[in-house]
Amino acid sequence: MQFHLNGFKPGNYQVPDAARKAYPTPPIEDLPTEVDVLIVGTGPAGLTMARQMSEFDDISTCIVDMAEGPLLFGRADGISCRTIEIMEAFNSSEMVEKETYKLMQNTFWEPDATNPQNIKRKYKIADARLGMSEFTHGIVNQARLHELLLDGMANATTKLRPHYSRELVDLVIDENLTQDLDAHPITATFKRTDEAGNGKVETVKARFAVGSDGGRSRVRKSLDIALEGDSADKAWGVMDILLNTDFPDIRVKSFIQSKDFGAVMTIPREGGYLIRFYVELDLIDKDKRATDIKLTEQDIIAKAQKIFHPYTLDVKEVAWWSIYSVGQRLANRFDNRPADATDDIIPRAFLAGDACHTHSPKGGWGLNTSLPDTFNLGWKMAAVLQGRSKPALLATYSTERRKVANQLINADKELSKLVATRPTAGNGSGKAEVDTAKIEAFMERQSGFVSGTSIEYFPSYISTGQGNQHLATGFKIGQRFHSAQATRVADGALQHLGHLVKADGRWRIFVFGGAQDPTETSSDAYQLIEFLANDATSPVPKYTPKGSDIDSVIDTYAVFQQPDLSMHDLHDYLWPAKGKYGLRDYEKVFHAQDGNDIYDLRGVDRDAGCVVIVRPDQHIAAVLPIAAHKDLSSFFDAFMIG
Numbered sequence: 001m002q003f004h005l006n007g008f009k010p011g012n013y014q015v016p017d018a019a020r021k022a023y024p025t026p027p028i029e030d031l032p033t034e035v036d037v038l039i040v041g042t043g044p045a046g047l048t049m050a051r052q053m054s055e056f057d058d059i060s061t062c063i064v065d066m067a068e069g070p071l072l073f074g075r076a077d078g079i080s081c082r083t084i085e086i087m088e089a090f091n092s093s094e095m096v097e098k099e100t101y102k103l104m105q106n107t108f109w110e111p112d113a114t115n116p117q118n119i120k121r122k123y124k125i126a127d128a129r130l131g132m133s134e135f136t137h138g139i140v141n142q143a144r145l146h147e148l149l150l151d152g153m154a155n156a157t158t159k160l161r162p163h164y165s166r167e168l169v170d171l172v173i174d175e176n177l178t179q180d181l182d183a184h185p186i187t188a189t190f191k192r193t194d195e196a197g198n199g200k201v202e203t204v205k206a207r208f209a210v211g212s213d214g215g216r217s218r219v220r221k222s223l224d225i226a227l228e229g230d231s232a233d234k235a236w237g238v239m240d241i242l243l244n245t246d247f248p249d250i251r252v253k254s255f256i257q258s259k260d261f262g263a264v265m266t267i268p269r270e271g272g273y274l275i276r277f278y279v280e281l282d283l284i285d286k287d288k289r290a291t292d293i294k295l296t297e298q299d300i301i302a303k304a305q306k307i308f309h310p311y312t313l314d315v316k317e318v319a320w321w322s323i324y325s326v327g328q329r330l331a332n333r334f335d336n337r338p339a340d341a342t343d344d345i346i347p348r349a350f351l352a353g354d355a356c357h358t359h360s361p362k363g364g365w366g367l368n369t370s371l372p373d374t375f376n377l378g379w380k381m382a383a384v385l386q387g388r389s390k391p392a393l394l395a396t397y398s399t400e401r402r403k404v405a406n407q408l409i410n411a412d413k414e415l416s417k418l419v420a421t422r423p424t425a426g427n428g429s430g431k432a433e434v435d436t437a438k439i440e441a442f443m444e445r446q447s448g449f450v451s452g453t454s455i456e457y458f459p460s461y462i463s464t465g466q467g468n469q470h471l472a473t474g475f476k477i478g479q480r481f482h483s484a485q486a487t488r489v490a491d492g493a494l495q496h497l498g499h500l501v502k503a504d505g506r507w508r509i510f511v512f513g514g515a516q517d518p519t520e521t522s523s524d525a526y527q528l529i530e531f532l533a534n535d536a537t538s539p540v541p542k543y544t545p546k547g548s549d550i551d552s553v554i555d556t557y558a559v560f561q562q563p564d565l566s567m568h569d570l571h572d573y574l575w576p577a578k579g580k581y582g583l584r585d586y587e588k589v590f591h592a593q594d595g596n597d598i599y600d601l602r603g604v605d606r607d608a609g610c611v612v613i614v615r616p617d618q619h620i621a622a623v624l625p626i627a628a629h630k631d632l633s634s635f636f637d638a639f640m641i642g
Helices: 044-053 081-089 093-099 142-155 218-222 297-308 362-385 391-419 436-445 447-451 466-471 524-534 539-543 629-637
Strands: 034-040 061-064 105-111 119-126 166-173 186-192 201-211 227-245 253-257 263-268 274-283 313-331 349-351 485-488 494-496 507-512 554-560 589-591 610-614 620-624
Touching: 034 044, 034 186, 034 362, 044 061, 044 142, 044 201, 044 362, 061 201, 081 093, 081 362, 093 142, 105 436, 166 201, 166 218, 201 218, 201 362, 218 349, 227 297, 227 391, 263 297, 274 297, 297 313, 313 391, 362 391, 391 436, 391 447, 436 447, 466 620, 507 524, 524 539, 524 554, 539 554, 539 629, 610 629, 620 629
Parallel strands: 034 061, 034 201, 105 253, 201 349, 507 554, 554 589
Antiparallel strands: 105 119, 166 186, 186 201, 227 274, 227 313, 253 263, 263 274, 485 494, 485 589, 507 610, 610 620
């Protein structure tokens, strides 16, 4: 798709440039006085939390922001493979895939050895993240991702939409009520900032609160949680521009180092014309902020032109620009509990996104860490609010996501040092030599983390069974369920199995049959299915509410090696009767695809088979032998409520 030819215009890229309008701001309505979940901030973390909560019509949610309306310009641009996988869970990956610029190559430019005032390409390589997912790392305006999440909220049964023009004045937690799950211990006070509101004060009481309100989070300050880490002392200018240039790699992601003027990173943007530039600026005094730097977009363009010599930059339009600082900080806690609290203490307020981890914004790392923060938290909060899981489940959010944030901070520190052509303050006044080979090696080494595909949660009762990892070496416990295609038995259609794990709060059990015929009642696979369907200790009948579809809490799929199976020869649990008419579901059984066998691709033991339990956030919770019925029940019994 091509767009922005005659100037940048935000909005729905499915609409032609001439007709496109910015995403509408909803009319201002009074805030509810009492909700289950209060979300402060409409960045990627806040909107992902709201999008997840919008799936549950028995949970009341309110999302509030200081902004006058939806984001229109700039900020993050990179959409990692893992983020697109999450958007697939929300049934929105098609638009992301269609509209993004797909990052296929990287180039590295250095001073020309024979004429150092000029830059010269050192090499061009394939992007290190290719092949890590069925999706490709993409580049798109963050506002467009927000729009897809907002559309999903609006189209859900709850019709959830944000309340804009509200400033959080105070957030107080009544500690006497925090351990009463039915209580509303949080009181949040907001002030209207729109002209018609005239400073009107509104109060919301909530059972839970999520602070996703950015690096200067008022929720974090209200919870008295500190950000710890290095202060910023290096500035970069960032701008999205439409330009003409004779630089040959303008439509390829490039790192450009000059001899005397610093460095530029270029990232082609969606639509075929727009480009993002990250331009290295100067050091910042310790008592200064990036906003104190008195430069204009024209100053940044002039600096970039010097770095690009001998190539020319004829900038026609600056769609958005900003100056930011490089610094890394991490919250010492991600929820309101004391640092030494045990998991039986129920947390009632949480931090997510930039509110608990800040770093340099190159490559969209912030967005691609913030969005999974609340994708991790959302299903857990819903399960607790709906009475399906024990409240201790909420404590795993901080444990799991703070580990990821710490990894992000460390990676950002390393990259920031590698790309800076000038030393940080206090480290001398001479120039630092940038080794592009080291940058390339870093990106290769960190490709799994940057793509989000190798994010791995600590072993816990929802990330367990490591002793059985040999049964499926390519389905790594703690990491996301790495999708692959299989052929549906009922109709021969190809299906990405990972796309079956939607953001609906349900658990998935994938049964990979062994060498035995699954239609034989004596086979391990048949015995497992019989156990799941009918045994009193099975988690399926135990935790499925009476009158609900059999897959409403735990959804089971099966993959077999035998090619000529008939659905009607299999246990009827695998083609269950559902809905008010008792219609049969024929989309739960698959066989390995010829020539692209999932058993080979994911290292599944062909003889023994295995069971892979997948969490509602698509991460693998456990790998078990097919015959381990008791272990399977024990897994769910650890946290679910009957």
